[in-house]
Amino acid sequence: MKKITIGEASRQSGVKVPTIRYYESIGLLAEPSRSEGNQRAYEQADLRRLAFIRHARELGFEVDAIRTLLTLQDDPHQSCASADAIAKARLVEVEQRIRSLLALKAELETMVEGCGHGRVDHCRVIEVLADHGQCAHTHH
Amino acid sequence: MKKITIGEASRQSGVKVPTIRYYESIGLLAEPSRSEGNQRAYEQADLRRLAFIRHARELGFEVDAIRTLLTLQDDPHQSCASADAIAKARLVEVEQRIRSLLALKAELETMVEGCGHGRVDHCRVIEVLADHGQCAHTHH
DNA sequence: TCTTGCACCTCTAGTCGCTAGAGGATGTAG
DNA sequence: CTACATCCTCTAGCGACTAGAGGTGCAAGA
Known part of the structure; x- marks a missing residue:
């Protein structure tokens, strides 16, 4: 050894x-x-x-x-019930996190696509951030 | 006011x-x-x-x-180029995170499904954690 | 008017899971 | 023997808050 x-x-x-x-x-x-x-x-x-x-x-x-x-x-x-429970809880967390990240992804894509690369006063990125009402997805 | x-x-x-x-x-x-x-x-x-x-x-x-x-x-x-760049970088991060979480989800599912709810010495959850070689997915 | 009780104030320290750096001891190769 | 890598302990820092102590302000009911 x-x-x-x-x-x-x-x-x-x-x-x-x-x-x-x-x-x-x-x-x-x-x-x-x-x-x-x-x-x-x-x-x-x-x-x-x-x-x-x-x-x-x-x-x-x-x-x-x-x-x-x-x-x-x-x-x-x-008994492995506890191990099972821990893994299951983690699985639920991961699934939730994936759902919310998919929503974020959609929103970020809208922002980036809408950006005409001009001045900030017409920038969709800034606009969407400033006004949650413009946010198409109900992720939160 | x-x-x-x-x-x-x-x-x-x-x-x-x-x-x-x-x-x-x-x-x-x-x-x-x-x-x-x-x-x-x-x-x-x-x-x-x-x-x-x-x-x-x-x-x-x-x-x-x-x-x-x-x-x-x-x-x-x-110019809104910086805002655009920040949003794009974030989008890339989110996409990566989603990919890795999907791999985790698959692995967790295998673990949980394989658990026969018996004793720890036959618990798939513990087993997979102990031996990365049993991990079906190359998420990391 | 007085008192109750909530909302406010500042400040420090704690959370999680590390990571960085100081300042020194040990171990190995030439 | 001398470099030099690796090891040791210790403290402090990261990000983005959160919790708690100990005290002040303010509005409403008795």
């Missing part, structure tokens, strides 16, 4: 060095053992945990949710 | 009272005149500016971008 430095862990997991230390500080990652010279020495299990965290963060899970997911993972006999 | 209190401005614009004060503190909103008792007294023009800011924020523009848009609005003889 050869030990892995934080830099190596960073390279292998794709999580930046300061971020790894940050995860340790907030208790997402356990404190690893240290070398003679007080440098962090990780093991394979830590790398797996880091990959888990990274993937979950990429999926937009909040740190608190990840904390729950990690404790679930640590105890495989538990 | 009757004066408008900050609470009234908040109600009419939909921007919370502390947020209005915050916008003033960062220079998005000019310092309004004050009543005898040192309370902020807004005018119609301030309400229009607040509505502009609110709408722009809802469209996801950053405060710096809004600052630029506001100075453009204040000088109607300028």
Whole structure:
């Protein structure tokens, strides 16, 4: 079992060095053992945990949710209902966010298309921003 | 011209009272005149500016971008090229965000559908999170 | 007139998830 | 032995607010 430095862990997991230390500080990652010279020495299990965290963060899970997911993972006999609930909640959030972004996209397109590239006093971008009534879509 | 209190401005614009004060503190909103008792007294023009800011924020523009848009609005003889560029950049951002959220949605759906509601050791949610290789979509 | 009670004031600190930088120790290659 | 990269801890900063403490202003009812 050869030990892995934080830099190596960073390279292998794709999580930046300061971020790894940050995860340790907030208790997402356990404190690893240290070398003679007080440098962090990780093991394979830590790398797996880091990959888990990274993937979950990429999926937009909040740190608190990840904390729950990690404790679930640590105890495989538990029911996975909580994990399921967390994922479902996240799915609903993502769906809402997509809907609202699609509305925004439509509105931005109207703005940009309407812009005749002239002076500001006829600029559709500024106009639409100034008067929400001109906004074609009821996104908010 | 009757004066408008900050609470009234908040109600009419939909921007919370502390947020209005915050916008003033960062220079998005000019310092309004004050009543005898040192309370902020807004005018119609301030309400229009607040509505502009609110709408722009809802469209996801950053405060710096809004600052630029506001100075453009204040000088109607300028070319609207900057406004156009800002809106276009935002459009590109929104489109990217939508694409990545759609990929996330697909992945979350796979996770949730695969969950047999049993124990954690067979939970697809946890599994997929733990092993990015199982992730069907190349969203990141 | 007095008092109740809400809305207002300023100021500081906290939120989230990092990121940047200072100032110093350690580890490795030439 | 000397560079130089990498590591360490610590504090502060980011964006865009939000929360709370501790105090003042103002309008309406008793």
